[in-house]
Amino acid sequence: MDLWSAISVGLKEIWANKFRSLLTMLGIILGVASLVSMSALVAGMEKGAREALIAIGGLKKVRLEPQDVPVDQRHLKDQAVGITMKDVEALQHNAHSIEILSPEMRQYGAVVGAKGKTFSPFIVAGVWPVALEMGEHEIEHGRMFNEMDDDMARSVCVIGTETRNELFGSPEEAGREIIPIGEIITINNQAFTIIGMFKHYESEQDRKKRELENSKPKEARSGPTRSKGWRGGGQGNFVFWLKNATVFMPMNTMWIKFRSGSTSSSSSWGRSSSITYDAGDPRLSTLEVRLKDVENMDAALQQIRNILMITHKGIEDFAFRTQEEWSENINAFIKNARLSGGIIAAISLLVGGIGIMNIMLASISERVREVGIRKSVGATTLDIFVQILVESVVLAVLGGLVGLEVSFLLVKVLASISPTDNAPIITMGAMALAFGSSVGIGVLAGLFPAFKASRLSPLVALRYD
Amino acid sequence: MALVEVRNISKIYHLGGEEIRALDDVSLDIGSGEFISIIGPSGSGKSTLMHILGCLDTPTKGTITLDGTMIQDASQRQLAGIRNKKIGFVFQFFNLLPKLNVLQNVELPMIYGGQSSRERKERAMEALKMVELENRSKHRPSQLSGGQQQRVAIARSLVNDPRIILADEPTGNLDSHTGENILKLFRNLSEEGRTIILVTHDPEIAAVTPRKIEIRDGKVATKLDAKLAGLDRSISNGMGGH
Ligand SMILES: Nc1ncnc2c1ncn2[C@@H]1O[C@H](COP(=O)(O)OP(=O)(O)O)[C@@H](O)[C@H]1O
Ligand SMILES: [Mg+2]
Numbered sequence: 001m002d003l004w005s006a007i008s009v010g011l012k013e014i015w016a017n018k019f020r021s022l023l024t025m026l027g028i029i030l031g032v033a034s035l036v037s038m039s040a041l042v043a044g045m046e047k048g049a050r051e052a053l054i055a056i057g058g059l060k061k062v063r064l065e066p067q068d069v070p071v072d073q074r075h076l077k078d079q080a081v082g083i084t085m086k087d088v089e090a091l092q093h094n095a096h097s098i099e100i101l102s103p104e105m106r107q108y109g110a111v112v113g114a115k116g117k118t119f120s121p122f123i124v125a126g127v128w129p130v131a132l133e134m135g136e137h138e139i140e141h142g143r144m145f146n147e148m149d150d151d152m153a154r155s156v157c158v159i160g161t162e163t164r165n166e167l168f169g170s171p172e173e174a175g176r177e178i179i180p181i182g183e184i185i186t187i188n189n190q191a192f193t194i195i196g197m198f199k200h201y202e203s204e205q206d207r208k209k210r211e212l213e214n215s216k217p218k219e220a221r222s223g224p225t226r227s228k229g230w231r232g233g234g235q236g237n238f239v240f241w242l243k244n245a246t247v248f249m250p251m252n253t254m255w256i257k258f259r260s261g262s263t264s265s266s267s268s269w270g271r272s273s274s275i276t277y278d279a280g281d282p283r284l285s286t287l288e289v290r291l292k293d294v295e296n297m298d299a300a301l302q303q304i305r306n307i308l309m310i311t312h313k314g315i316e317d318f319a320f321r322t323q324e325e326w327s328e329n330i331n332a333f334i335k336n337a338r339l340s341g342g343i344i345a346a347i348s349l350l351v352g353g354i355g356i357m358n359i360m361l362a363s364i365s366e367r368v369r370e371v372g373i374r375k376s377v378g379a380t381t382l383d384i385f386v387q388i389l390v391e392s393v394v395l396a397v398l399g400g401l402v403g404l405e406v407s408f409l410l411v412k413v414l415a416s417i418s419p420t421d422n423a424p425i426i427t428m429g430a431m432a433l434a435f436g437s438s439v440g441i442g443v444l445a446g447l448f449p450a451f452k453a454s455r456l457s458p459l460v461a462l463r464y465d
Numbered sequence: 466m467a468l469v470e471v472r473n474i475s476k477i478y479h480l481g482g483e484e485i486r487a488l489d490d491v492s493l494d495i496g497s498g499e500f501i502s503i504i505g506p507s508g509s510g511k512s513t514l515m516h517i518l519g520c521l522d523t524p525t526k527g528t529i530t531l532d533g534t535m536i537q538d539a540s541q542r543q544l545a546g547i548r549n550k551k552i553g554f555v556f557q558f559f560n561l562l563p564k565l566n567v568l569q570n571v572e573l574p575m576i577y578g579g580q581s582s583r584e585r586k587e588r589a590m591e592a593l594k595m596v597e598l599e600n601r602s603k604h605r606p607s608q609l610s611g612g613q614q615q616r617v618a619i620a621r622s623l624v625n626d627p628r629i630i631l632a633d634e635p636t637g638n639l640d641s642h643t644g645e646n647i648l649k650l651f652r653n654l655s656e657e658g659r660t661i662i663l664v665t666h667d668p669e670i671a672a673v674t675p676r677k678i679e680i681r682d683g684k685v686a687t688k689l690d691a692k693l694a695g696l697d698r699s700i701s702n703g704m705g706g707h
Contacts (some may be wrong), residue, residue: 012564
């Protein structure tokens with residue numbers, strides 16, 4: 001008997017015993033569905049974590065922050081200069097591993113106001129135009145300030161959507177886009193013109209949700225509108241919220257208007273009216289650099305440190321902040337989630353396989369007669385073996401297919417009840433793995449019953465009356 | 466050379482230390498085209514003999530040549546091939562597969578014979594025509610009467626055009642009228658030149674066959690029973706067997 005006939009005999013038997021077949025497939029269906037949806041959940045979380053990591057600049061981004069002078073250098077504390085524009089220059093000339101370099105001078109606790117409303121953005125900072133690229137920012141309306149704005153220390157600023165929402169109202173509430181370009185706002189009581197607004201940052205999931213809501217016709221709201229905690233949703237979007245609550249102004253503007261940094265002891269700022277850095281050394285809040293590649297991070301950081309140790313006269317009053325730790329945490333979390341998900345799915349598949357074996361074995365006693373009849377008309381031991389094996393493989397394949405189908409449903413259900421904001425992602429890899437292992441288990445589970453059935457003597461079988 | 470040559474075969478079962486000689490030194494020849502009944506009381510060893518003749522079982526001792534093949538030396542695989550190509554079985558309890566329809570049941574031997582699906586269908590329909598059941602091909606066995614089921618079984622036994630048809634108590638589960646029809650069918654097949662071995666405990670049924678072999682306690686009885694001889698005469702008057 002050729003394989004095709006064996007398959008068609010198997011299919012006929014499966015179809016003829018629909019209920020038994022369904023029961024047999026149930027385990028595989030559940031196993032495949034749980035494997036696929038597990039991995040979809042993990043993949044969703046993974047993607048969410050990656051998005052957040054990219055939103056804050058990725059692994060290549062390293063922050064230089066001022067730090068207290070180490071204990072053994074305390075006596076040199078007076079000479080500690082902090083991170084200054086001198087460092088920026090030195091790094092620009094000497095640190096070849098740096099791709100972009102973006103100094104930042106922050107005004108902590110700054111209050112912005114307009115039309116009687118006030119808001120404390122997460123970041124109010126003077127930056128170079130390159131900060132746009134550094135922070136993965138995008139201007140959606142208006143423009144970013146340029147070098148000229150910076151040179152002339154113009155009172156201009158670029159705001160994020162969160163500041164807009166707080167001062168001018170959000171488009172969701174107003175029902176129309178609000179673009180406050182050209183409006184005047186105050187920052188710590190100094191007037192600034194808004195010349196640009198960043199795009200609204202959000203996770204892909206939120207974007208989709210928002211777009212879906214926008215496409216729906218607006219229902220007349222009954223009752224008062226209410227804000228649901230964090231604007232923009234749950235914990236997972238915190239990173240995006242922070243990014244939206246940003247106000248940037250030119251570096252020089254920040255320096256002149258607020259003198260936020262303190263000058264170093266040797267500063268000559270007060271004597272000079274020209275706006276140049278060598279006149280004084282404005283202290284920076286942070287200095288962000290983007291490395292050319294992450295692979296040589298340690299070497300690159302060592303080089304940067306060496307350069308800074310010269311400009312800082314050997315006083316280590318600065319520290320590096322990388323995203324490595326966070327990304328390691330994320331990776332560890334993903335690894336754990338994958339492992340536990342994998343174990344659960346493997347157990348389900350195993351149970352499914354045992355289920356197939358069990359029902360196939362049980363059905364053999366019902367099928368003694370069938371085997372005898374088939375043998376009496378010429379079926380060989382091998383024919384029967386192949387038939388039963390094919391049956392269990394076909395059951396497993398069908399179960400696998402149905403399981404894939406079910407997993408789509410299951411993922412939908414999980415997505416609607418899961419507490420995370422990350423939509424599960426069904427991957428081809430997971431589907432292939434689940435399907436492949438269900439077929440494999442079908443073969444394994446079918447082997448023993450097939451062997452047992454094929455060894456039945458036709459005589460014993462035919463005497464079964 | 467005869468189609469079947471049985472030489473000194475014995476089949477011995479061991480049940481709890483006791484030796485049961487189901488067949489004891491049986492020898493016989495069956496020629497091509499013969500219509501033979503094997504007769505004997507229940508438990509005499511008829512089915513055992515039939516199973517051995519049909520390659521479902523092997524003798525403990527002795528040799529059998531079937532159409533030139535020594536079957537006691539054949540492998541399990543070869544025996545399956547012989548059952549498939551050279552032998553057609555008809556059983557008392559029909560032994561159809563309940564989940565398959567009539568046509569699929571008749572096709573069954575050809576599935577293991579490797580015929581194409583078109584050929585299978587054609588020949589199965591032909592065989593069903595011979596037993597006048599071609600209009601029932603899509604029915605399940607359970608939707609048919611006993612006699613019809615047995616006719617399906619006969620169609621199945623014919624479909625691979627075997628050298629021998631072995632029927633073990635084929636009317637044992639049918640009423641006498643239906644049984645007669647089945648016997649008539651066998652007689653027609655015999656007249657077409659087929660070799661048919663009919664196993665029965667009933668002398669009236671044995672009466673339809675020209676040749677009878679009586680088995681008693683696992684041995685071939687040398688002298689035929691007087692009753693059988695008497696029935697033998699009545700058969701020459703025509704088909705029936707009262
Ligand atoms: N598998 C077996 N094990 C033990 N004894 C058996 C077996 N098969 C048949 N027998 C015995 O062999 C004898 C002949 O049986 P059988 O050929 O079925 O008789 P019949 O068909 O003439 O009624 C009986 O005594 C029966 O009990
Ligand atoms: Mg019997």
